[in-house]
């Protein structure tokens with residue numbers, strides 16, 4: 001067994017979208033960088049999360065949009081071509097091969113070590129490679145942990161024997177299950193229920209709480225719930241799963257028992273019950289941290305509990321915002337901070353400074369690709385109440401905007417803007433409706449720049465676009 005030792009300025013563990021971006025930024029800062037990856041370069045997002053899920057949803061949402069356009073309905077009112085949708089998904093995930101990502105990594109001069117990485121004391125990383133070798137890596141300046149998350153599964157006896165679906169199976173399945181039970185009412189649950197229902201599965205959602213996508217404004221969850229029901233999804237609230245078994249061998253059906261004694265049978269069961277950090281088995285105990293915990297960081301993404309400031313945790317694993325775009329933003333910030341510290345340059349950690357991920361605290365955008373789409377940034381009404389921000393809540397029915405009449409017959413949508421009454425700025429925006437995803441960045445710019453609402457009055461939306469909802473929100477606010 002070979003044991004090699006190399007020294008770099010920066011060692012990155014995990015080559016998901018976030019680790020790749022940290023490495024890119026530290027290289028751009030002139031630091032030698034190596035990245036360690038145990039599976040595929042591109043991470044969960046590229047192969048079993050964002051990319052395949054959106055590839056499945058794109059035809060579903062396009063068809064739903066087309067069905068609402070007079071003159072198109074007859075042309076598209078037929079089932080989706082399942083084979084073509086799954087083939088498109090396979091192309092988008094590059095057939096679960098990472099050759100293109102390897103090529104890109106080479107083009108930015110970042111070294112790659114394939115294998116499982118773990119910390120082994122301060123600034124030291126040990127990699128066990130697939131062919132049984134050990135590679136020891138020392139970092140002169142920083143180690144960045146970018147190991148992401150895996151599915152958080154409930155503690156149900158015998159669950160493994162049932163072969164439950166997680167995000168991996170639900171995004172990579174090569175056939176449509178006849179009956180799919182979905183446990184959870186969060187983002188993965190609503191998106192995947194939307195996709196697989198449209199692809200032909202009978203979908204039953206088992207939701208523990210009383211509403212869907214609970215981190216969003218309640219009207220968003222209500223509108224998505226109505227639409228899922230209209231699409232034929234059996235939506236059950238207050239449904240807690242107490243046991244799951246698979247009857248009659250590997251191909252047998254799944255039997256689910258609920259806390260109220262109710263029962264359900266399905267062909268597959270998806271657990272979309274949140275995420276757990278991949279921090280077990282990465283040597284955290286060798287530097288005095290607890291395996292299995294999220295890694296708490298400061299705004300430069302430096303792990304707060306580690307002395308000397310050499311350890312960074314970026315992306316999902318720090319639990320600031322479990323979103324690819326936000327993790328990549330943190331990566332740009334952390335990469336710049338690592339560079340500045342390594343070169344002895346000043347670190348700008350003032351609010352919105354070059355080396356702090358301020359947007360994580362103020363303006364996290366998210367689009368949920370259901371029909372209707374949900375797009376939100378900044379505060380919700382509940383968060384404003386919780387944090388004691390004085391806000392005016394301004395609502396508008398998007399269906400009343402000329403651009404919406406053009407977009408779809410019988411357009412149903414709602415917008416909410418929160419105006420911070422002390423600052424005179426927009427603190428949060430939520431749009432729900434077909435085609436609102438691309439509207440979100442306008443709201444993100446408004447929240448991030450803290451543009452005065454009085455100035456936004458002069459930002460004129462083009463006629464007839466759905467963006468005219470901004471004008472209506474402003475008019476409603478001004479009275």
Ligand SMILES: Cc1cc2nc3c(=O)[nH]c(=O)nc-3n(C[C@H](O)[C@H](O)[C@H](O)COP(=O)(O)OP(=O)(O)OC[C@H]3O[C@@H](n4cnc5c(N)ncnc54)[C@H](O)[C@@H]3O)c2cc1C
Pocket residue numbers: 013014015016017018019036037038039040041042043044045046048049050051053054115116117118146147148149167171188278281282314315316317321322323324325326327
């Ligand atoms: C079904 C689903 C859909 C989603 N859709 C969206 C979406 O539309 N938009 C969005 O913004 N977000 C979406 N997300 C969230 C998004 O996937 C994550 O925020 C994103 O993947 C986080 O990136 P990351 O690089 O931090 O972690 P990951 O993508 O999880 O990457 C971590 C990498 O580290 C590697 N690794 C872990 N441990 C080790 C180790 N010890 N040694 C070496 N390598 C290791 C892993 O193999 C992996 O490649 C979705 C999530 C799910 C589950």
Ligand SMILES: NC(=O)c1ccc[n+]([C@@H]2O[C@H](COP(=O)([O-])OP(=O)(O)OC[C@H]3O[C@@H](n4cnc5c(N)ncnc54)[C@H](O)[C@@H]3O)[C@@H](O)[C@H]2O)c1
Pocket residue numbers: 153154155183184185186187188189191207208209213214240241272273274275322323366367368369
């Ligand atoms: N379009 C997007 O931006 C997108 C899409 C998918 C996922 N994501 C990200 O991925 C992350 C993970 O998504 P998710 O849907 O897995 O998590 P989530 O936190 O959004 O939802 C998890 C749901 O599962 C429920 N739950 C938890 N434990 C349960 C149990 N034992 N029994 C029944 N219900 C239980 C919770 O109450 C919650 O409603 C999210 O934070 C999201 O940001 C983003």
